[in-house]
Amino acid sequence: MEPTGAAVRARGWGWRHAGRSRWALRGLDLDVQPGERVLLLGASGAGKSTLLHALAGVLGGEDEGEAEGGLTVDGGHPEERRGRAGLLLQDPDSQVILSRVGDDVAFGCENLRVPRDEIWRRVPQALAAVGLDLSLDHPTAELSGGQKQRLALAGVLAMRPGLLLLDEPTANLDPGGVGEVRDAVGRVCEAGGATLIVVEHRVNVWRGLVDRVIVLAPEGGVLADGAPDDVLGREGARLAESGVWVDDRLPALPPRRARADGVGEPLLVANGLSVGRVAGRTVASGIDVGIAAGRALVVTGPNGAGKSTLGLTLAGLLKPVAGELRATEPLARGAGPVPHRWRSRELLTRIGTVFQDPEHQFLAPTVRRELEIGPAALRLPVPEIAARVNELLERLRLSALADANPFTLSGGEKRRLSVATVLATRPDVLVLDEPTFGQDSRTWRELVAILAGLVDDGSAVVAITHDELLVRALAGGELRLSAAPTEPVAPSIGRPR
Amino acid sequence: MSLLATPSRSGRRALPVNPVTKLACALLLSLALVLSLDWVSATVALLLELPLFLMAGLRPRALLLRTLPVWIAAPGAAATIALYGRVGGDVHFSFALATVSDGSLQLALATLLRVLAIGLPAIVLFVTVDPTDLADGLGQIVHLPSRFVLGALAGLRLVALFVQDWRSLESARRARGVADRGRLRRFAGQAFALLVLSIRRGSKLATAMEARGFGASPSRTWARPSVLGRGDAVLLAWTLVIAAGAITSSVVAGTWNFLGR
Numbered sequence: 001m002e003p004t005g006a007a008v009r010a011r012g013w014g015w016r017h018a019g020r021s022r023w024a025l026r027g028l029d030l031d032v033q034p035g036e037r038v039l040l041l042g043a044s045g046a047g048k049s050t051l052l053h054a055l056a057g058v059l060g061g062e063d064e065g066e067a068e069g070g071l072t073v074d075g076g077h078p079e080e081r082r083g084r085a086g087l088l089l090q091d092p093d094s095q096v097i098l099s100r101v102g103d104d105v106a107f108g109c110e111n112l113r114v115p116r117d118e119i120w121r122r123v124p125q126a127l128a129a130v131g132l133d134l135s136l137d138h139p140t141a142e143l144s145g146g147q148k149q150r151l152a153l154a155g156v157l158a159m160r161p162g163l164l165l166l167d168e169p170t171a172n173l174d175p176g177g178v179g180e181v182r183d184a185v186g187r188v189c190e191a192g193g194a195t196l197i198v199v200e201h202r203v204n205v206w207r208g209l210v211d212r213v214i215v216l217a218p219e220g221g222v223l224a225d226g227a228p229d230d231v232l233g234r235e236g237a238r239l240a241e242s243g244v245w246v247d248d249r250l251p252a253l254p255p256r257r258a259r260a261d262g263v264g265e266p267l268l269v270a271n272g273l274s275v276g277r278v279a280g281r282t283v284a285s286g287i288d289v290g291i292a293a294g295r296a297l298v299v300t301g302p303n304g305a306g307k308s309t310l311g312l313t314l315a316g317l318l319k320p321v322a323g324e325l326r327a328t329e330p331l332a333r334g335a336g337p338v339p340h341r342w343r344s345r346e347l348l349t350r351i352g353t354v355f356q357d358p359e360h361q362f363l364a365p366t367v368r369r370e371l372e373i374g375p376a377a378l379r380l381p382v383p384e385i386a387a388r389v390n391e392l393l394e395r396l397r398l399s400a401l402a403d404a405n406p407f408t409l410s411g412g413e414k415r416r417l418s419v420a421t422v423l424a425t426r427p428d429v430l431v432l433d434e435p436t437f438g439q440d441s442r443t444w445r446e447l448v449a450i451l452a453g454l455v456d457d458g459s460a461v462v463a464i465t466h467d468e469l470l471v472r473a474l475a476g477g478e479l480r481l482s483a484a485p486t487e488p489v490a491p492s493i494g495r496p497r
Numbered sequence: 498m499s500l501l502a503t504p505s506r507s508g509r510r511a512l513p514v515n516p517v518t519k520l521a522c523a524l525l526l527s528l529a530l531v532l533s534l535d536w537v538s539a540t541v542a543l544l545l546e547l548p549l550f551l552m553a554g555l556r557p558r559a560l561l562l563r564t565l566p567v568w569i570a571a572p573g574a575a576a577t578i579a580l581y582g583r584v585g586g587d588v589h590f591s592f593a594l595a596t597v598s599d600g601s602l603q604l605a606l607a608t609l610l611r612v613l614a615i616g617l618p619a620i621v622l623f624v625t626v627d628p629t630d631l632a633d634g635l636g637q638i639v640h641l642p643s644r645f646v647l648g649a650l651a652g653l654r655l656v657a658l659f660v661q662d663w664r665s666l667e668s669a670r671r672a673r674g675v676a677d678r679g680r681l682r683r684f685a686g687q688a689f690a691l692l693v694l695s696i697r698r699g700s701k702l703a704t705a706m707e708a709r710g711f712g713a714s715p716s717r718t719w720a721r722p723s724v725l726g727r728g729d730a731v732l733l734a735w736t737l738v739i740a741a742g743a744i745t746s747s748v749v750a751g752t753w754n755f756l757g758r
Contacts, residue, residue: 053704083710089704097651098629099628099629106721110717110718111712112713113714113716115718116720116722123720317668317671344677348673352672353669360662360665360666363673377673
């Protein structure tokens with residue numbers, strides 16, 4: 001009944017994406033025995049994801065890129081072994097294929113020509129294995145991120161793969177969702193003999209579940225390979241340096257400086273604020289909060305509590321549904337007390353917003369032009385624009401990418417660029433939606449140092465986040481939203497009344 | 498995005514009808530009714546279509562809301578024809594290019610009835626179609642290539658995300674300081690950004706589908722059987738009655754005019 005594990009073998013294998021001069025991965029020699037559970041680590045850009053896609057047989061043909069050496073699953077080319085390997089990807093939203101839970105799980109089986117009766121025997125089993133207790137007719141659009149990820153896992157499990165490939169399956173999930181997916185994978189591993197290969201930045205999530213850790217070297221080949229404790233003990237420092245989250249080597253919190261003058265001066269004040277994206281649909285209400293110069297405010301709470309909507313409202317991008325959001329004169333500087341009525345250009349120097357998905361805010365064909373947009377909209381003199389852009393490129397390690405298209409950057413680079421575009425116009429208030437989501441520890445460190453520095457220099461920073469470490473690093477007030485009426489938790493900040 | 502909402506399967510009528518049959522019947526009715534532009538065939542068709550509306554399994558309120566576009570479009574089209582349609586008989590009113598005559602009024606009435614007779618059943622047949630069931634039918638009964646059918650089905654889900662993406666892009670542009678001027682250019686830029694975003698999403702979805710073995714073998718099995726039954730026979734038979742009734746009655750009444758003559 002249960003599938004037997006698949007064997008993986010790589011000999012001098014490499015892959016280069018079409019149109020790139022650099023190999024994504026090169027000179028890889030690797031053997032994974034049936035039933036082994038492997039955590040695959042490596043710095044960003046070491047080709048981990050490419051390897052998983054190749055093993056799943058979805059890298060594509062010659063027009064997608066060029067391969068060298070050999071890579072086999074159970075002794076055959078992965079493309080001919082499609083279905084032997086099941087791949088779970090990072091983004092929960094792009095993995096839902098059909099509109100009902102049962103149909104979605106059945107999709108993979110249909111493609112593998114599993115007979116109908118057998119499909120409907122497997123579907124409930126797979127759903128049970130991932131702990132999704134939903135009717136087969138349940139609409140997939142109504143699932144949370146963690147549920148969608150478990151649904152996709154169920155779809156993969158129903159195919160009975162001998163090789164389970166997980167590509168950062170928890171990077172886009174809140175802590176609750178991370179636990180759900182990890183536990184589901186854990187149950188599956190207990191039950192069956194499938195070979196498991198996981199790619200993930202956060203080692204501690206998977207450490208207890210795997211029996212082998214392989215670290216890919218950025219320049220190609222394998223850097224370290226062995227039992228988890230051995231590899232992490234030996235390579236921990238180097239891994240942490242390259243961006244891997246190793247639980248006993250968490251990044252140091254940035255040192256905080258004595259604060260500048262004018263700290264605590266209120267800039268934005270919300271009284272009984274209700275927020276919603278669509279008129280008449282309030283997602284959070286009764287919010288009383290103050291945002292003050294030189295202070296940080298973190299907004300926390302479960303998914304769906306209205307955190308992002310509150311962020312957009314505080315940023316002057318959404319009209320409040322009810323209640324009041326007022327900008328004080330030090331922030332408004334003549335633009336009036338109502339942020340959502342400000343002109344787009346007036347927002348630039350007052351409130352900057354970093355969106356959860358950086359791709360939403362990219363407008364230009366190159367990184368440099370992207371950074372110039374804000375200062376140019378302010379009609380700053382050309383030398384001033386160039387000076388600001390160069391300084392930011394330097395500071396956020398983007399100089400080498402100045403002429404690259406923003407969409408082609410890696411996740412961490414995109415995040416740094418989206419923050420830089422906002423810094424370019426030097427707003428008094430910064431609103432960031434999940435700035436550290438899915439980031440490796442190196443990008444995390446850099447981002448947090450910048451944010452802490454901004455606060456210490458007298459800016460106000462509002463961060464919407466699930467990240468406990470970020471909450472600690474910013475050391476500001478916390479506003480916790482819940483499905484129920486909201487209450488601020490200590491320490492309450494800058495609330496003039 | 499009510500158009501894309503998934504109708505509940507439990508709300509099915511006692512006599513299930515395959516979506517493929519509904520599609521075929523809607524096409525058949527339109528074909529029969531565009532052949533002639535006269536008021537008799539349209540009126541007869543509308544009367545004969547009444548049982549169809551009653552048996553569709555829609556609440557009156559839902560029926561009215563869904564068909565609202567037709568109720569708006571039909572008088573609109575009729576008014577245009579009344580003003581600018583072919584002049585004939587007595588002229589009642591004339592201003593610039595607009596001329597209202599007996600002939601144009603008659604054409605207007607025929608148009609009004611015809612838009613209703615074609616539009617209402619098409620909507621009634623389609624709002625009760627579940628996209629997944631239609632894809633199953635097109636794959637198993639019409640034998641269209643499954644790659645095409647399922648690709649389109651999965652892509653349809655992405656359309657629902659358009660509205661969400663559009664709003665995000667709009668906010669982002671405001672935040673970036675470029676939302677004050679050039680409304681038209683901004684719209685064009687934003688539409689392009691939406692296109693780029695959709696293509697990226699589409700390619701991610703394609704990878705996810707391939708990761709589940711989509712396209713791994715030329716054939717596939719179907720988890721949900723798509724069958725034709727008594728309900729399909731009844732609907733098809735009644736559609737033929739409507740088509741034949743409409744054409745026959747207008748020929749007998751002498752109002753038949755092939756493609757408006």
